[in-house]
Amino acid sequence: MQKALARQFEEFRHWFHHDELFRDQGFDREAWSRHRSWRRHLPEGFVTVRVLHSLGYPVFYYIACSILVCSYAQWAEDAGAPKIFTRQNQLRSQRYYIALLLTSFAVGLLIVFRTNSSYGRWWEARTVWGGMLNITRNIMRESTSWFPADQEDRLLAVARWTAALPPLLKMHCRWQKDVRLELQDRLLPHELDYMASVMNPPVMAATVLTQLVAAANLPNMLQVSLDGQIAKYVDSVGACERLNKQPIPLAYTRHTSRFLLWWLTGVPFALWADYGWVTPAITAIVTFLLLGVENIGIQIEEPFQVLPLQAMSASCIAGVHEIMDRHAESKQMMAPSRAIPMPTPGIPVTDKPPHF
Numbered sequence: 001m002q003k004a005l006a007r008q009f010e011e012f013r014h015w016f017h018h019d020e021l022f023r024d025q026g027f028d029r030e031a032w033s034r035h036r037s038w039r040r041h042l043p044e045g046f047v048t049v050r051v052l053h054s055l056g057y058p059v060f061y062y063i064a065c066s067i068l069v070c071s072y073a074q075w076a077e078d079a080g081a082p083k084i085f086t087r088q089n090q091l092r093s094q095r096y097y098i099a100l101l102l103t104s105f106a107v108g109l110l111i112v113f114r115t116n117s118s119y120g121r122w123w124e125a126r127t128v129w130g131g132m133l134n135i136t137r138n139i140m141r142e143s144t145s146w147f148p149a150d151q152e153d154r155l156l157a158v159a160r161w162t163a164a165l166p167p168l169l170k171m172h173c174r175w176q177k178d179v180r181l182e183l184q185d186r187l188l189p190h191e192l193d194y195m196a197s198v199m200n201p202p203v204m205a206a207t208v209l210t211q212l213v214a215a216a217n218l219p220n221m222l223q224v225s226l227d228g229q230i231a232k233y234v235d236s237v238g239a240c241e242r243l244n245k246q247p248i249p250l251a252y253t254r255h256t257s258r259f260l261l262w263w264l265t266g267v268p269f270a271l272w273a274d275y276g277w278v279t280p281a282i283t284a285i286v287t288f289l290l291l292g293v294e295n296i297g298i299q300i301e302e303p304f305q306v307l308p309l310q311a312m313s314a315s316c317i318a319g320v321h322e323i324m325d326r327h328a329e330s331k332q333m334m335a336p337s338r339a340i341p342m343p344t345p346g347i348p349v350t351d352k353p354p355h356f
Contacts, residue, residue, distance in 0.1 A: 055291050062264050062287040066280035069268040074277075096270035100263070107263050110256040111290070115297040117248050125243055125303035128236045129312050132169070135236070136162050136316045137323065138229045139209070144327035146222045154212055159324040160187055161209050165233055166313035168195070168202045173240050173304035186317075202237045206230050240304070248301055260294060 027035070034040075052059070077083050139162045147155045164186045171182055179195045187195065198204040213226045247253070264287050271279040299306055 051292065052288075055288060055295060058261075058291055059284055059287050062267075063280050063284050065265055066268040066271075066283040069272055070277055070279055073272050096266070096273075100266060100270050103263060107260060107290070110259060111293055111297070114248070114252070114256050115293060117252075118297040118299075118301040121243055121248070122300040122303040122306070125240070125307060128239050129307060129309065131232065131236060132166055132312065133316050133319060135229050135233050136165060137319050139226065140320050140323040142222070142226050142229070143213075144323055144330075146218055146226075147216055151216055154216055156324075158209065158212050159320060160191070161205055161212065163317045163320045164195075164205055165202065165209075166316040168205050169233075169237060169240060170304075170309040170313050172200070172202050172237065173244060173309065175244075200237075203234060206234050206237075243303065253298075253301075256294065260290060264290065 072081065140159065143155060143158045143162075147158070164183055167182050167186070168179070171177070171179065176182070179201055180192050183192060183195065195201045195205065209230050210227060213223055213230070216223075218226070264283070267283050267286060268279050271282055275282060
C-alpha cells in the first residue's frame with residue numbers, strides 16, 4: 001500500500017514538474033483540429049493550475065508588494081507617514097504613470113527580442129530533428145538496395161545501429177547516461193557495453209556504421225552516398241551540442257528578467273490612485289501575462305527539453321524497421337510483369353488497373 005501511494009505521489013509530482021508542463025507533443029489530425037478550435041481561447045483547467053504553480057513565487061511577490069503599497073497609502077499616510085500615494089494628489093499619480101510609460105517600450109522590446117531569439121533556437125533544433133527521420137530512412141533505403149545478398153548479417157547490423165542513432169542523440173541532448181536502459185532492445189550485449197564505455201555515444205555509433213559500410217566493399221559511388229548520410233548525422237550531433245552548450249548571452253537574459261522585476265514592482269505605485277484596493281488583482285493579472293511570455297522564452301531556449309524527442313525517435317525507429325522488414329518485398333516489385341501500355345494522349349487516365 002505504501003509503495004503504491006509513493007508511486008502515485010511520484011507520478012503526480014512528475015506530472016506537476018515545470019519541465020513537463022512545457023514539453024510539446026506530436027500532432028496528429030485530431031490534435032490539429034483541436035488546435036484550430038475556438039476552445040483554444042479558453043483556459044485549460046489542469047494546465048492553468050500547473051502554470052500558476054510554476055509562476056507562483058514571483059506572482060505572490062508582486063501581490064505582496066501591491067498589498068504593502070495599498071496598506072501604506074490607506075493607513076500609514078493617515079497616521080502621519082510621508083504622503084507618497086495620496087489619491088487626492090493627481091499630479092503625483094501622473095508622475096508614476098509617466099515613469100512606467102517611458103520604460104514600457106523597453107520592456108516590450110526586451111521581451112519580444114528574448115522570445116524571438118529563443119524561438120530561433122527552438123526552430124533550429126526542430127529542423128535538426130526533422131532531418132533525423134530523413135537520414136535514418138536514407139541509410140536503410142540505400143543499404144537494403146545496395147548491400148550484396150550474401151551480406152545479410154552485416155545488413156542486420158546496419159539496421160540495428162541505424163535504429164540506435166535517434167535514441168542515442170536524444171539521450172545526448174538531454175544529458176542522459178543510461179545507454180543500457182534505452183537500447184537494451186536495440187543492440188546486442190557487447191554492443192551495449194561498448195556504447196556505455198564511450199564519451200560520445202552518437203558519434204561512436206556513426207563511426208561503427210561507417211566501418212560497416214566500408215566492410216561491405218560497395219562501389220565507391222555508393223559508399224560515398226551512404227557515408228554522406230552518416231556525415232549528416234554527425235553534423236546534426238554537432239548542431240545539438242552547440243545549442244545545448246551555448247545559451248542566449250546571459251547578460252541579456254539577466255537584464256531582461258531584472259528589468260521586468262523592477263518595472264512590475266512599480267506598477268502598484270501608478271495604479272493605487274485610480275484603482276485603490278483593486279490594485280493587487282490588476283497587478284497579479286499584468287504580472288501573470290508578462291511573466292508568462294518571458295517564461296515561454298526561457299523554456300524554448302532549451303529546445304530539447306520541450307521537443308517531443310521520444311515520439312520523434314519512435315518515428316525514426318519505425319521507419320527503419322519497416323524498410324528492413326519489407327525490403328525483400330520491395331525487390332519483388334522489380335520482377336518482370338506484363339507490360340502496361342502508356343496512356344494515349346486525349347484519353348483520361350483512371351486509378352483502376354487495366355483489364356486485358
